[in-house]
Amino acid sequence: MTIKYSKDHEWVTLDGDVATVGISNYAQEQLGDVVFVEVPEVGAEMSKGDELAVVESVKAASEVYAPVAGEVVEVNQDLEDNPSFVNEDATGQGWFARIKVANASDLDELMSEDEYKSFVEGLE
Template sequence: MSRYFSEDHEWVDVEGEIATVGITDYAQGQLGDIVFVELPAEGATFSKGDDAAVVESVKAASDVYSPISGEVVEVNGDLEEDPALVNNDAEDEGWFFKLRLSDASELEGLMNESAYAKFVENL
């Protein structure tokens, strides 16, 4: 399994044609206490860069973009009950949605873990 990162602070795990998407630990730290996550509908299709979800902290609402194109096949229902999962475990249990990739070549435009770490360091 490979993990990719976007400049908008999403992570993508790819297994076969299914990609799991969430926001990075850095992003949750910037947002602060998360109180609500609005997830996409299963079956929705996104192009790379589309608004896909909304994450609400105490202080503001932020858009989460789809870092790649595809169709939503599953969303993380646990976030409805416990949005703080994103604070506690952003890069694992706090995942947002799973996509069936429509264009795997888009992954080439994303960063690997060390490139993302460097990207964050320079912010």
């Protein structure tokens, strides 16, 4: 499965027209221990760049932005009881929401894994 990244450190995988969204390993490392995650409501309409979720860590609170526009069709309820999934498995169990993509071209603006790796290296 292809994974794409935003400059705000969100990742996206696509299954049909449904995008699964979370934050990158780099982002969770910067945040430190995640203690709370607020996910959106199922049915919420997102525009690209809208606040999708809020992540609170021992260091700070941080917004997670929707890298694609569309309707939230599923959220990761497990994060309510286990916010540490974001640290333990950022690109797996730590996903935040699934969005039915309104405009597939939103994905074209995201970075490949290699592009993201170079982007992050430029930040360090």
